[in-house]
Amino acid sequence: MLYYINIAATEKGTAVARSPTTMSAHTQPLIRATDLHVRIGGNAILEQINFTISPGEIVTVVGPNGSGKSTLLRALIGSIELSAGQIERQSDLRIGYVPQRLHIDPTLPLTVRRFLNLPKRHRASEIQKALERAGIASHRDVPMAGLSGGQFQRALMARALLDQPNLLMLDEASQGLDQTGTADFYRQVEEIRNDLGCGVLMVSHDLHVVMRAADRVVCLNHRICCQGHPEDVSADPEYRALFGTDDEEALAIFRHDPHNHPHGETGHPQKRAQS
Numbered sequence: 001m002l003y004y005i006n007i008a009a010t011e012k013g014t015a016v017a018r019s020p021t022t023m024s025a026h027t028q029p030l031i032r033a034t035d036l037h038v039r040i041g042g043n044a045i046l047e048q049i050n051f052t053i054s055p056g057e058i059v060t061v062v063g064p065n066g067s068g069k070s071t072l073l074r075a076l077i078g079s080i081e082l083s084a085g086q087i088e089r090q091s092d093l094r095i096g097y098v099p100q101r102l103h104i105d106p107t108l109p110l111t112v113r114r115f116l117n118l119p120k121r122h123r124a125s126e127i128q129k130a131l132e133r134a135g136i137a138s139h140r141d142v143p144m145a146g147l148s149g150g151q152f153q154r155a156l157m158a159r160a161l162l163d164q165p166n167l168l169m170l171d172e173a174s175q176g177l178d179q180t181g182t183a184d185f186y187r188q189v190e191e192i193r194n195d196l197g198c199g200v201l202m203v204s205h206d207l208h209v210v211m212r213a214a215d216r217v218v219c220l221n222h223r224i225c226c227q228g229h230p231e232d233v234s235a236d237p238e239y240r241a242l243f244g245t246d247d248e249e250a251l252a253i254f255r256h257d258p259h260n261h262p263h264g265e266t267g268h269p270q271k272r273a274q275s
């Protein structure tokens with residue numbers, strides 16, 4: 001079942017929840033955002049966002065620096081106040097979130113296992129399973145400070161996987177990785193999706209990898225400029241205006257293997273209706 005939260009702007013711009021209703025879970029997306037607006041400090045950061053993500057779907061959000069990508073994820077999670085709009089979330093939605101940044105004091109004697117037991121303890125078997133899924137099964141007792149950049153990102157992902165999420169959110173999780181490391185990381189993400197059947201929503205600047213790894217791309221610049229199948233979005237004039245036209249390599253390496261899962265809104269890019 002889904003619960004339904006109707007969020008509207010109050011005089012002070014505070015979002016309030018109204019009118020809970022229910023809907024059938026299996027035919028519905030994990031999250032649906034309708035006409036979402038977020039203002040921060042008087043600035044419009046997100047405007048007229050209409051977005052869904054379905055179980056098993058890998059959706060990547062691309063956009064220039066400061067275009068509102070992280071804000072969109074935080075809004076969908078519910079950690080940021082909406083100015084207006086409506087969010088519906090599946091009632092048993094479990095989000096695993098890998099933040100853009102996490103600084104851990106390198107002098108702390110913190111092993112991967114202890115890190116995964118924060119803030120709450122998990123069974124050893126659960127920790128081992130999460131580490132296996134994240135591809136660092138043998139690193140359980142390694143100090144966090146001793147991990148490479150890629151291993152650190154995988155440790156963050158393992159922590160996000162501990163509660164068996166049905167929606168995994170990754171905010172630039174492959175930053176700092178070289179090309180091979182990035183490709184390996186996204187392969188791991190795809191395996192996790194296949195294994196858990198979860199939806200995956202990621203923010204990425206790795207446009208070439210996005211073209212290979214995503215079922216759907218959302219091009220964001222405070223508003224959704226276009227969204228759809230990666231190959232179609234690559235050809236969209238608004239995407240090209242933001243990212244240039246030098247993406248022939250991305251188009252050349254793009255291969256979309258049909259997956260045995262629903263594709264939600266994949267198809268031709270949906271041009272934004274708003275101006």
Ligand SMILES: Nc1ncnc2c1ncn2[C@@H]1O[C@H](COP(=O)(O)OP(=O)(O)OP(=O)(O)O)[C@@H](O)[C@H]1O
Nearest residue numbers: 040041045063064065066067068069070071072100
């Ligand atoms: N807590 C906040 N206080 C003030 N401004 C904020 C806050 N959070 C976000 N912003 C502003 O909102 C805009 C969008 O930020 P956001 O982090 O969502 O962008 P982004 O697309 O993820 O950027 P990047 O690609 O650089 O990570 C930026 O101008 C940022 O300064």
